[in-house]
Amino acid sequence: MGTKIEPAVIQPGDKWLNKYTWAWASWDWGQAAINAVMITFVFTVYLTSELFGDTDHSSLVLSMALSLAGLLIALLVPVTGLRADAAGRRKLWIMVNTFLLVVVCAAGFFVYPDPSFLIFGVAIIAALSLFSEFAGVNYNAVLNQISTRATVGKVSGFGWGMGYVGGILALALVLFGFVQPIIDWPGANTTDSLNLRWVAVFSAAWCLIFALPLFFVIPESASTLSTKIPLSQSYKVLWGRIVGLWREDRNLLFFLGSSAVFRDGLSAIFTFGGVIASGTFGFTLTEVIIFAIVGNIVAALGAVLGGRLDDVIGPKAVITGSLIGLLVAGAGVFFSPEARGFWIFGLLLTLFVGPAQSASRSYLSRMIPPGREGELFGLYATTGRAVSFLAPLLFGLAIALATPFVASGEAQRYGILGILVVLLIGLFLLLPIQSPRKTSDN
Numbered sequence: 001m002g003t004k005i006e007p008a009v010i011q012p013g014d015k016w017l018n019k020y021t022w023a024w025a026s027w028d029w030g031q032a033a034i035n036a037v038m039i040t041f042v043f044t045v046y047l048t049s050e051l052f053g054d055t056d057h058s059s060l061v062l063s064m065a066l067s068l069a070g071l072l073i074a075l076l077v078p079v080t081g082l083r084a085d086a087a088g089r090r091k092l093w094i095m096v097n098t099f100l101l102v103v104v105c106a107a108g109f110f111v112y113p114d115p116s117f118l119i120f121g122v123a124i125i126a127a128l129s130l131f132s133e134f135a136g137v138n139y140n141a142v143l144n145q146i147s148t149r150a151t152v153g154k155v156s157g158f159g160w161g162m163g164y165v166g167g168i169l170a171l172a173l174v175l176f177g178f179v180q181p182i183i184d185w186p187g188a189n190t191t192d193s194l195n196l197r198w199v200a201v202f203s204a205a206w207c208l209i210f211a212l213p214l215f216f217v218i219p220e221s222a223s224t225l226s227t228k229i230p231l232s233q234s235y236k237v238l239w240g241r242i243v244g245l246w247r248e249d250r251n252l253l254f255f256l257g258s259s260a261v262f263r264d265g266l267s268a269i270f271t272f273g274g275v276i277a278s279g280t281f282g283f284t285l286t287e288v289i290i291f292a293i294v295g296n297i298v299a300a301l302g303a304v305l306g307g308r309l310d311d312v313i314g315p316k317a318v319i320t321g322s323l324i325g326l327l328v329a330g331a332g333v334f335f336s337p338e339a340r341g342f343w344i345f346g347l348l349l350t351l352f353v354g355p356a357q358s359a360s361r362s363y364l365s366r367m368i369p370p371g372r373e374g375e376l377f378g379l380y381a382t383t384g385r386a387v388s389f390l391a392p393l394l395f396g397l398a399i400a401l402a403t404p405f406v407a408s409g410e411a412q413r414y415g416i417l418g419i420l421v422v423l424l425i426g427l428f429l430l431l432p433i434q435s436p437r438k439t440s441d442n
């Protein structure tokens with residue numbers, strides 16, 4: 001079974017900002033509506049509100065649904081990435097999973113504000129997480145097609161930045177079109193939370209429209225194997241390659257493990273950010289969205305700046321500095337007695353999340369042997385999801401331990417400490433790992 005090296009569409013010497021980069025990043029722009037509006041700041045806040053019963057119970061149900069999605073991702077994603085590499089169908093699977101995202105997201109319109117719809121609502125969020133990860137594996141693998149080793153940091157940071165900007169505009173449209181409408185129109189009707197249910201349809205349309213440039217501009221990847229891999233043999237082949245990594249490149253394997261931990265902490269910041277703002281600091285939904293808009297602006301600037309630093313000082317330094325910044329900012333949120341403190345330290349959190357996410361992706365991209373992008377980004381997703389229970393578990397455990405000792409409504413604050421523990425463990429695991437070698441191509 002021979003491996004064929006796939007040529008990139010961008011060669012050393014080409015400008016890094018071009019039609020391929022714009023088309024690739026446009027998908028991240030559209031995906032932002034799923035992440036920012038549905039999974040983080042609006043729809044999950046809706047699902048964990050009193051409209052669906054006890055907020056602690058609904059938060060627990062949401063965590064359990066996301067954990068189940070994480071388990072499915074851990075089992076399925078690496079094989080899908082491996083097979084997409086082998087068949088040369090990365091773009092096809094991006095398209096398939098994007099269409100699934102759109103359909104599932106639009107189904108959120110039917111989540112009525114009643115406790116009997118809670119399971120349906122969290123199932124939609126879990127499915128969005130699942131299909132987003134499936135699409136993201138192949139989307140990340142395209143990074144090596146459209147960048148060189150010397151520009152991968154800038155391109156990765158640009159993609160994250162575009163995602164945040166897309167989230168900013170999507171959140172602004174949600175705020176002024178549905179939550180606090182500047183024009184009275186039927187979709188802004190609050191009866192049976194119609195306005196929030198229409199947000200799901202809006203997010204689906206946003207995702208689809210901005211995915212189209214990638215569909216039409218980015219070329220399909222070439223097959224990387226001379227022999228196709230039967231589905232029945234996929235896990236065997238995958239296990240053999242993991243064993244091969246242990247023998248040939250333990251540094252890469254250890255990075256996959258360490259990044260799994262700190263990326264779980266990064267995800268938890270966004271997953272529980274809106275919930276903490278609302279439950280601990282008393283933000284209204286409007287205030288949560290305004291914070292999210294400002295936070296996405298700060299995160300976009302951080303991602304772009306971090307991407308440029310990545311190409312100068314290397315991704316490990318960027319990740320290390322970002323994790324230290326996150327620990328300091330997270331402690332600030334925990335000790336803040338009022339909403340003003342959450343604004344200050346919460347925005348600092350968003351500043352450091354973007355660079356850590358972007359540099360983690362470019363770190364792996366620099367280490368991947370040609371022709372194995374989908375497979376190893378699949379492992380990247382899998383290792384992350386293999387510990388995806390960790391941050392939600394410690395978040396909930398910290399709340400449970402604090403509940404008997406604090407006033408009613410104050411225990412949720414202690415969940416922040418659980419997230420910080422995950423970030424600290426990830427930092428300690430990262431420190432011994434060697435940085436990828438710098439290259440001189442541009």
